[in-house]
Amino acid sequence: MSSLVFTKTYIMKAAIIFLSISAIALSSCDKNDIPENIDFKQEMRNFVQGISSYAKNINPDFAVIPQNGEQLATENGEADGTPATYYLNAVDGQGREDLFYGYDNDDEATSENDKNFMLPFLNIEKENGVKILVTDYCYTQSKMSDSYAENSNLGFISFAAPERNLNVIPDYPVPVYGENSDDINNINDAKNFLYLINTENFTSKEDFIGAVSETNFDIILTDLFFNETAFTESEISSLKIKNNGGKRLVISYMSIGEAEDYRYYWQKEWDKDKPFWLDKENPDWKGNYKVWYWEKEWQDIIYGNDNSYLKKILDAGFDGVYLDIIDAFEYYEE
Helix, strand or coil, rough: HHHHHHHHHHHHHHHHHHHHHHHHHHHHHHHCCCCCCCCCHHCCCCHHHHHHHHHHHHHCCEEEEEEECHHEEEEECCCCECHHHHHHCCCCCEEEECCCCCCCCCCCCHHHHHHHCCCCHHHHHHHCCCCCEEEEEECCHHHHHHHHHHHHHCCCCEEEEEEEEECCCCCCCCCCCCCCCCCCCCHHHCCCEEEEECCCCCCCCCHHHHHHHHHCCCEEECCEEEEEEEEEHHHHHHHHHHCCCCCCCEEEEEEEEEEECCCCCCCHHHHCCCCCCEEEECCCCEEEEEECCCCHHHHHHHCCCCHHHHHHHHCCCCCCEECCCCCHHHHHHH
């Protein structure tokens, strides 16, 4: 082979390799690059407002409670900003984890700096008629007592969770903090709540329902599913009576800022060929994937049609929905 032919052949092969690599890179960019000019906070507000509007058109008394992401309370996401009125009017409550305990480590007091960042937003929401529900992660009894007292002083209701996995009914305090036999008709009536979304310590639905029915919490925050089987309307109805006979609310957890590969909506083919809106796996929670929450395909999974997650929650007779990963906007802003 002459040197000229060898050179041409080499150049052609190199060009083919280069074009193949470029095509792969371009395809990857098309799939993973975030579109420009997205206001991530406002997109999350719009998402929550859409969820609220859909649910309340079906059940006007249905409660919508985002967890974390309290910066959405103001238009610019700053503590001295103008309240985001449309958003605040769309939600009934605000959940916040780790306000007094657990921000860095469980059973460890949250730093003053972190606490002082969260509190102004929570107070803005409270002043605008939003009920504040705080979950602190602590297991030392003195710290659990302090958590309840500190939150009560601020006019918040709270739950001191001894397990980060939210898989137990605490045996402290006894009686339940703020226990009462009142009928709880909306979240503003509530003086306490139980956050129990992980059913791994219960052998069956009946075991779970029996254990929860023996408590006197005003609100039960739980999951639509026991393992992979949804609770029925009659089962949820049975949970709405406290052990002392008073009525209470049962509210369903639903993640809207991440997709979970153990949910009914997960498609097997996504394991190898992800839809464009399905992003990276959360390194801290295996099986949970970031999503482009502003995209219609993801939002259609969450609400707006008879097969949506929210419609299943409504059909099961829950009194509201507790929205997780609201702070997904932070991930994309960073």
